[in-house]
Amino acid sequence: MHAMNAGQRIDRFQLIPIAAKPAPSTIEALFKKQTLCQVEAGATLFYEGDSASHLFEVVQGVLRIFKIIGDGRRVITGFLYPGDLVGVSLKDRYLYSAEAVTDLRFRRFGRREFQDAVNASLELRPELFARLCDEMAAAQNQMVLLSRKNAEERVCSFLLEHLRREQRTCPNASIIELPMTRLDIADYLGLTIETVSRTFTKLMSRGLIAPEGRHALRVVRARGLARLTGGEYEDDNDFPMRSRHN
């Protein structure tokens, strides 16, 4: 249904002299020795099914990873942000394609070298394991969203997820950047572009969010959004599921 943004495959990355310095982490430290690469928005890092020669770490910008089925239907399985790792797997082929949503800076690591480095280090292994577990937890939450949430709940969950991210760096931020297109959002939430648009409009008219320039918006009432996510937003309340025991 949905056509992808084109974007030709990159094989020679432009090298960049600058080094970013985000929160320290052992795997990040490992990557920091690798040369920094840069591509433009729309560029493809790799396609699903390509021989999985490298791992990538996003340094700056946003990346989308997605799968495409038969007749062109696209599913974005995630948006990746600085500090995130892409291509972690033992499979010898990538399980999904990866494209830059914005201009992107990243580092690459040869799969084998990475594997060796991780095996050699007592600190790296648990970190990698922890990242995989987080990814798994996120995937399960996404399954819940895709399986049982309605359009409004999906959009509110999405907005809150992004608000959270902003708040990790700036604890009382209320403005979220949304560099991806409506089509990207739709393909991430399992909706159409029109439904996403209508839902945004509705949330605005209810005063929960407000437009803030072209590619950002302000969350006016986070509490209100949270109430519309259809559960699973353990903002302050912890585990809702736990009642009858023996």
Next chain:
Amino acid sequence: MHAMNAGQRIDRFQLIPIAAKPAPSTIEALFKKQTLCQVEAGATLFYEGDSASHLFEVVQGVLRIFKIIGDGRRVITGFLYPGDLVGVSLKDRYLYSAEAVTDLRFRRFGRREFQDAVNASLELRPELFARLCDEMAAAQNQMVLLSRKNAEERVCSFLLEHLRREQRTCPNASIIELPMTRLDIADYLGLTIETVSRTFTKLMSRGLIAPEGRHALRVVRARGLARLTGGEYEDDNDFPMRSRHN
């Protein structure tokens, strides 16, 4: 919407003297030293949010893992079969609940001991890693299914997934056991029980499948099913996505 089968929480497992001997694998070998436990269909192994004290290995029977959101909507994120591991994570709480679909035999392992054993062994680590990666790949395929497949495609994918499983032990099997209820299938596929039922009926009337007793069915035309899964069934053809490169 969907009520769960009740099933009270088990804390003292019935111990069983018999030991099964499936395909050898290092993690399986590790578990084999643990006492075999048994519970009845419907029993709960643990709830989402419980302190994650143990890992489990299914020995015999089928287990469902699921999450529940606010108003009782349930999402089954997976069915687990003999040889599968449950509860692998670094989180200190389970991310989902686990219930026996059928009478179930399993082994438990203390999380810490398991962690230590895996860390100590050069063979166990890659195996665990590989299992996590497989789980991740499965989760992504499920996201594709939930996000963009219609009812017929979902059901066909489900049937084929189960046919594959049967065929791992019996290469030209055409009968698949479906011990779970329609509600379980619906909650796994993100549909309602009625839609699942109607879709089964339609596939039967088209002669693709045939009923085979109460809890099993025969796949008459696997090829036909495969054509209805909406892509992603690399049965003989390998990667469909790979066209324009530079």
Next chain:
DNA sequence: CGCCTAATTGACAAATTTCAATGGTGGTGG
């Protein structure tokens, strides 16, 4: 200034869910 793409909005169609009724099966106890 005007074009091109992205986003919005509306009207309609289609798929799935919801609600309701019926049918089948297995288990239990008379």
Next chain:
DNA sequence: CCACCACCATTGAAATTTGTCAATTAGGCG
């Protein structure tokens, strides 16, 4: 051994949500 009950599955009809198609608006960028 049979009847009845509880539960699960099927089927139909109506309702609802989301998707589709089409037209319009709004930006961004040359």
